[in-house]
Amino acid sequence: MNTIRYIIQKEFKQIFRNKAMLPIIFVMPLIQLVILSNAATFEVKNIKFSYIDNDRTAFSRELIEKFKVSSYFDVINEFPSMKAANSAMLEGKVAVILEIPSHFERNLLRDKRTGLSVTIDAIDGAAAGVENVYINQIVLQFNQKARVKLMPFDNQGALPQNIDTIPAFWYNETLNYKTFMVPGILVMLVTMITLFLSGMNIVREKEIGTLEQINVTPIKKYQFIIGKLFPFLILGIVLLTVGLLIAKLLFNIPMVGSIGLLYAYTVVYILVILGIGLFISNFTDTQQQAMFIAWFFMVIFILMSGLFTPIESMPYWAQVVTEFNPIKYFVQVMRMVMLKGAGISDIYPQFFKTLAYALAMNGLAVLGYKKVT
């Protein structure tokens, strides 16, 4: 017990003496949290909008005015012809072209129907879909007054005309993407720091030769490993705490559920990550190798975690793979507990899967760590 305590003490001393590492451990993740939470948005805003008005009547101007006042659209330009507009889209200067045909007002008044041509740059398919919805909404509002029938460019816009849907958005009433993103990004940061540090820690002792000196001592494997990993558990918890404070104070993220439950789960979760880190340490000889392997797992874990893209829309095989992704469970638990106020029984599946994962990873890591070669 004394031995473990002394190793922990030694690890902390080394962490706090490494002047270059301290900011890397504490400042960088928090900067990332602040920047990413503000930047990684799924909202489609500032859409570069342009139009060709062949009609030039009160009606057409009124329609364009509706786009101008919308906060989603930036009206970039008016083009004299479709040709000029198309070349601007090719250069990426505009994302949406609305063409108002000549006799727009006349046809509307006389025939009670007319057409509009909308061209959307759909390289980013998801954004194009959202843009189409926004345009439809604006035209629909205009239509209610003027009863214009929108004819989208691809002629497939089937619009419900007389049904009003009023959605209620639960757990995130204002559809604030930060509420959705901040807990997820916090998970990512806690994971990254604990994985990289633990992965490189034992390799570092290998690299500088101190492991050789340790291995000839009668120290027990479990003492060494607990002593090595415990400080990173503490670091992870501290990082989570600071992150939660920022989430609350800076982003005002609701914290509905039990914070104690969140911490309890985080401890188990960090054990998984430390186990993976230790496992990487065992099979590498340099910090560089360890770093690259840690990155390999990190990128897969993050992109397949449901943090940025929903797991439900992944192909079946990928969904199976995500079962082995600890970040997925942590993201789910964070969002469930913080935003929905889930209790312990709600997160049983995640909790026990994570616990099993922690036992398996650490078991493998301890077995893989050999004092003799």
Added chain:
Amino acid sequence: MSISLDNISKSYGKIKALNAISFEVADGELFGLIGPDGAGKTTLFRILTTLLLPDQGQATVAGYDVIKDYKNIRNQVGYMPGKFSLYQDLTVAENLNFFATIFGTTIAENYDLIKEIYIQIEPFKERRAGKLSGGMKQKLALCCALIHKPQVLFLDEPTTGVDPVSRKEFWDMLKRLQQKGITILVSTPYMDEASLCDRIALITNGKILEVDTPKAIMAAYPTKIYKVSASQTYQLIQDLKTYPETHSVYPFGQYMHFTSNKTNFKPQDLIRYLEEKKHTDIEVIETVASIEDTFMELSK
């Protein structure tokens, strides 16, 4: 016997690092392992300190088998690897405390053993190990290897890269440790340090050439040996090599060490030969064989 090796072999892939090594080290002996870089010294140390498993053969340290009783050995031996391997970001005192703790002891308990060495680095005990000079680092490493009062001390090239004064000091320290009853196995590539050991083993290419006291090894040199010098050193080597009666010749300090393949060799013959080759200031003097001469002869 403090250390005994019987037919120990170890290969790394196709390279045979150790080839059927056998020797014994008595209790309280200061035993030197002398050989050039790559001879297999470190591999041998790693096997004896239970860091590496031999491919075949048996070895015991302090009466314990290196494979079966490795746990006991770890309590009984001190190991100082060739490369400085203490925590550079911990202070002198912290390093010493750390190793005392993981051996389940305290500095106070075995202070008398390290006292003599420790007082030399004590003024710097708050300094980080990475900031110490080479000689200081080595003293700290020795303290850390001794802190648990080991029966057997393994020192892998402790004086490599250390200045001559510190080297001498270090060997004096080893002598005093030996008087306290600690068996010491030390390796070195420096032949001049060999004569400071009780017994030595000459090792090269994973094979033991000879095990004996330094005196006996020097006395056993088979032929007479001459030191030769002349004004043109480089030309001298070339000419000695082409001399028909030459058995061996290699530079040794400012002289060439020369042995003849003839039992009735006369120095005058050599002087005459060299004079014919237009050498001046020729000297040919009989000398005593050193460990290095023996080593060169045996490894031929």
